[in-house]
Amino acid sequence: MTKKLFWENSYKTEFEAKIIELTKEGVVLNQTLFYPKSGGQVSDHGFLKAGDTIFEVDYTIKKEDEIIHHIKSDFKEELKIGKIVKGKIDWEYRYGIMKAHTSQHLFSALILNKYNIETSKVYIDFEEVVLELAQNMDYTQLKSVFNEVNSICISDNQKIEVKTMNYEEAKKCSNEIRGFVPEHSKIRLVQIESNDLVCCGGTHVHNSIEIGPLLIDSFKKNREIRYYLGKKAVNMLSDINIDLLISAELLNQPTLKLKQATEKNLNLISNLQQENKNLIIRTLNLISQIPTTSINNISIYIIDMNIENKILTKEFKNFPSNSLLIANLSNNKFRVFSKCKDVKANEIVQYLIEKFGGKGGGSDNSAQCSIDYESMDILNEIRIVLNRK
Ligand SMILES: [Zn+2]
Missing domain, CATH: 3.10.310.40 (Diaminopimelate Epimerase; Chain A, domain 1)
Structure with a gap:
């Protein structure tokens, strides 16, 4: 069994552990900070060091109670059962995932609290999240929730706390918990003040303002929201900003009036198409x-x-x-x-x-x-x- 050090402190980046098993793909340690791919969250990557030799861990997966650290290179010569290794996760990557994961809790919770729409599936990657909703949501609803989520992520300073309780205790307060309560002896709950309480085994930040602004990239079929945060959002925002400036110049309109200008032009095109058809x-x-x-x-x-x-x-x-x-x-x-x-x-x-x-x-x-x-x-x-x- 691998002890999940990332549950004790999601901000810690280095650890020491003992190899307890070797598999075809990599090693199993007695404890680890590497989060394995699960619950919609991608896995960590980083390095294991044995003596002076560094082994790259490109991903980790969960197998029952154990976490397998996949090693890219040939490791069987040096890594043996019982050996002590030092591990280091890629912190920038992990932190981007922690922020993404916490923002997902908040986004899903506010959609449920405001419009009673559940999130049926999530995908959490580095500074990127996809939410699949159980029902359709319109643009007005999206805008309202999005503004609120952004406000909490930028300036509202809300605490994210983790607590554990046994299954019976969790069942008693299940009406306060978003989503289902899994039948585990110990339940790990993640709380964002009065906004959200959910069972989750992922990694999260401690404070909502660590997340920063979110930027929605797509809203497909009124059900699938893909958004970015951190550097990904900033880079995308810069690109959009420049594209908007170019479009505004092409249309000879102020940037903030582009939506109205586009609607006007689409109407014009539609009228021209009809006139063209009549002419033909x-x-x-x-x-x-x-x-x-x-x-x-x-x-x-x-x-x-x-x-x-x-x-x-x-x-x-x-x-x-x-x-x-x-x-x-x-x-x-x-x-x-x-x-x-x-x-x-x-x-x-x-x-x-x-x-x-x-x-x-x-x-x-x-x-x-x-x-x-x-x-x-x-x-x-x-x-x-x-x-x-
Ligand atoms: Zn979570």
């Missing part, structure tokens, strides 16, 4: 009245425009009978529509593919293809197809 429909209507040419009583219409298939299909219904419409889209793509008994749309497409290479297909009335050859005279090719009838 009017153009198709005009084109349908004057064929490009006529061969064997078939009216041929050729248009060089990138038009959506939905619009073409709908508008071709208004073309006269015995019409053949060829839309030359961008990148050697063609769409063919036919109202002729003698010439099928797919027949033309297959002819083009066979002659010039490419791919495509379709039905008697509608077909499309991408042609490999660039300088093709489409009208000339249609003429060849019709004249061989």
Whole structure:
């Protein structure tokens, strides 16, 4: 069994321990400060020193009551059972995880306290957290909770305390505990003043202001919140700041009015798209009245425009009978529509593919293809197809 020194003092970085077991991947110690991956929190990494030799521990995992320290290099020669080693965790990394973990308690607790929404899953990494909520939350709710969490993490100075009690005691006060109480003989509870009380075996900071400001990176499907803190948040904030400045200059707007400017521009784009669509429909209507040419009583219409298939299909219904419409889209793509008994749309497409290479297909009335050859005279090719009838 490995004694969990990180539970006694999460701020301690160095320790001494005895090797009690060797596994294929690494060593098991009688006690350790290395937190093993569990409860949504990533593991610590660092070093073990035996004599003058340093071994890198890249991760630690839990196996029943033991913690395996995974050693990157070949260690079997020097590390033997009974040997005393000195351990040192990567403090900057651990501290970033402690801050992230504590912020997660606070965030989850406030979402539950304010909106009765539980957190169903968490992922805690170095200066990064993902919360998966059991129910949807809207942006107004998110903003309200986020402001409160940030205020506590920046200036509210709330204490984080750990207490242990036996299972029966914990069960008695389970209505005050967020989440479930595991059936262990000793229960470890983490409390953030009047905001949160939860069973947890992770590592946490002592005071909320150690966490610092949080920055939300994404809010997917109104349920998944990914946020950063510490250096990750500051770096991201700097990037966003510069991007905002560039966007503000491009849009010729003050930075703080970018949201309104973006909404205005999106409306403008939407109106332009609608006007463009109306214009295309009017153009198709005009084109349908004057064929490009006529061969064997078939009216041929050729248009060089990138038009959506939905619009073409709908508008071709208004073309006269015995019409053949060829839309030359961008990148050697063609769409063919036919109202002729003698010439099928797919027949033309297959002819083009066979002659010039490419791919495509379709039905008697509608077909499309991408042609490999660039300088093709489409009208000339249609003429060849019709004249061989
Ligand atoms: Zn925790």
